[in-house]
Amino acid sequence: MHLIIENNTRGGIATISHRYAVANNPSMNEEYDSSKPHSFITYLDANNVYGTAMSEPLSTGGFGFLNDKQMAAFDVMTIQR
DSSP, X not given: OXXXXXXXXXXXXXXXXXXXXXXXXTTXXXXXXXXXXXXXXXXXXXXXXXXXXXXXXXXXXXXOOOOHHHHHHOOGGGOOO
């Protein structure tokens, strides 16, 4: 029985960067301190990221290699979606 359960276990990487976080948000926090900068806590639950990526269309042309000069000037942040 143990082997059956082990073979059917799925999962991925789970990360907790910090054990404790405090937001300084004037609309949500009773302990708001106006002398400190605003801060917020974001909760992300990214289920089925692989499935979503697999449902996106693939590029069909315009592929090519970059030369050394193009590689040095390449900035991924300037790519349009």
